[in-house]
Amino acid sequence: MTEATRILVLNAGSSSVKYQLIDMVDGSRPAVGLVERIGERGGRLLHTPAGGERRESVRAFPDHWAALQAVAQELAADGLGLDSPELAAIGHRVVHGGMRFTAPTRITDEVLTEIRRLVPVAPLHNPANIIGIEVARALRPDLPQIAVFDTAFHTTIPEHAARYAIDTAVADEHRVRRYGFHGTSHQYVARATARLLGRAPEEVNVIVLHLGNGASASAVAGGVCVETSMGLTPLEGLVMGTRSGDIDPGVIFHLHRVGGLSIDEIDDLLNRRSGLLGLCGDNDMREIIRRTEAGDQAAELAFRAYVHRLRKYLGGYYAVLGHLDAVAFTAGVGENAAPVRAAATAGLEELGIAVDPELNSVRSGEPRLISPAYSRVAVAVVPTDEELEIAQQAYALVRTS
Ligand code: ADP
Numbered sequence: 001m002t003e004a005t006r007i008l009v010l011n012a013g014s015s016s017v018k019y020q021l022i023d024m025v026d027g028s029r030p031a032v033g034l035v036e037r038i039g040e041r042g043g044r045l046l047h048t049p050a051g052g053e054r055r056e057s058v059r060a061f062p063d064h065w066a067a068l069q070a071v072a073q074e075l076a077a078d079g080l081g082l083d084s085p086e087l088a089a090i091g092h093r094v095v096h097g098g099m100r101f102t103a104p105t106r107i108t109d110e111v112l113t114e115i116r117r118l119v120p121v122a123p124l125h126n127p128a129n130i131i132g133i134e135v136a137r138a139l140r141p142d143l144p145q146i147a148v149f150d151t152a153f154h155t156t157i158p159e160h161a162a163r164y165a166i167d168t169a170v171a172d173e174h175r176v177r178r179y180g181f182h183g184t185s186h187q188y189v190a191r192a193t194a195r196l197l198g199r200a201p202e203e204v205n206v207i208v209l210h211l212g213n214g215a216s217a218s219a220v221a222g223g224v225c226v227e228t229s230m231g232l233t234p235l236e237g238l239v240m241g242t243r244s245g246d247i248d249p250g251v252i253f254h255l256h257r258v259g260g261l262s263i264d265e266i267d268d269l270l271n272r273r274s275g276l277l278g279l280c281g282d283n284d285m286r287e288i289i290r291r292t293e294a295g296d297q298a299a300e301l302a303f304r305a306y307v308h309r310l311r312k313y314l315g316g317y318y319a320v321l322g323h324l325d326a327v328a329f330t331a332g333v334g335e336n337a338a339p340v341r342a343a344a345t346a347g348l349e350e351l352g353i354a355v356d357p358e359l360n361s362v363r364s365g366e367p368r369l370i371s372p373a374y375s376r377v378a379v380a381v382v383p384t385d386e387e388l389e390i391a392q393q394a395y396a397l398v399r400t401s
């Protein structure tokens with residue numbers, strides 16, 4: 001009998017579905033792909049089987065149902081269909097698991113109801129995740145479907161760090177607290193950093209800087225997350241591509257009362273038109289570095305504001321941890337932007353943090369150290385792999401249940 005050793009990882013967003021089929025025996029990816037612009041004009045499916053040519057299909061995908069059916073057909077065309085006996089489970093990325101979901105969870109009707117109850121705290125993300133789950137369950141009702149939550153890794157954050165200092169009754173009534181996001185990435189990178197250092201995760205204190213379009217920092221003590229920069233929503237914390245990160249809440253009252261902006265307009269301003277984009281008109285760090293090198297002052301200000309916030313979190317989390325073994329940079333900016341890594345760590349020798357300019361300039365897809373041997377704190381670049389982490393967690397659950 002064929003052993004079921006493959007996990008299909010689905011990441012359903014509001015207008016896209018990304019997927020990877022991962023073989024847990026050798027870590028290979030028999031197929032990866034994505035569907036873009038679901039429910040919009042100019043839909044597109046890109047599907048790449050291992051060792052094969054990328055296939056592109058440009059057509060309308062009216063909804064997630066159509067998109068996932070098309071994904072199932074593409075997989076079947078390569079002999080990797082959803083009915084394949086090798087498929088052990090489907091792993092779903094779910095953004096918000098609230099306080100209820102602290103670990104990967106097998107999806108039942110009751111679990112799905114609970115994920116639906118969390119929609120008010122994750123209105124942009126959970127609805128799409130739910131549709132992905134519903135369609136996948138309809139396509140393969142008998143197959144284990146596992147939810148892996150972006151918030152789960154952060155549920156260990158102590159109460160005094162997770163609470164906002166507001167009226168407890170109001171906070172509890174509306175489930176207002178700091179949940180944190182990107183947890184799957186922080187968890188994967190913290191563990192991979194320990195491996196890079198040749199140590200057990202339980203022995204290592206690490207600050208993970210996940211710097212993608214969205215960006216967040218976390219403090220991980222012996223494999224357990226104790227602090228993270230995103231809060232009730234992904235808006236809190238670092239300066240991001242289009243999000244402001246930390247801001248005086250008074251700014252919102254001011255823009256509403258004095259500026260006449262509606263709450264929806266302010267929401268759009270802070271989430272989609274702020275951050276690097278708001279400061280200089282670009283949210284791509286490559287472009288910002290290029291413009292800065294060409295003497296563009298707005299780009300330079302954006303770069304400096306981004307790095308300044310990063311350093312505040314780095315220093316703050318160092319104090320939260322007390323003892324620090326490693327700083328790990330990950331995601332698009334963290335893995336690729338040497339000038340950001342250099343500026344974020346410059347002049348911190350007294351804190352035991354140093355970066356070797358030559359090591360920092362090496363381009364590679366592998367986890368690597370960029371600190372010199374004398375640096376008391378290791379500084380690392382560790383490519384994240386959220387899909388692999390989701391697959392591993394889903395696989396571990398189906399093997400033990
Ligand atoms: P997402 O949060 O959408 O998953 P990624 O982790 O892929 O994003 O990060 C995307 C960002 O990474 C881009 O907006 C870009 O600013 C940055 N980036 C990618 N490559 C480079 C590079 N070579 N140099 C600087 N920044 C880069």
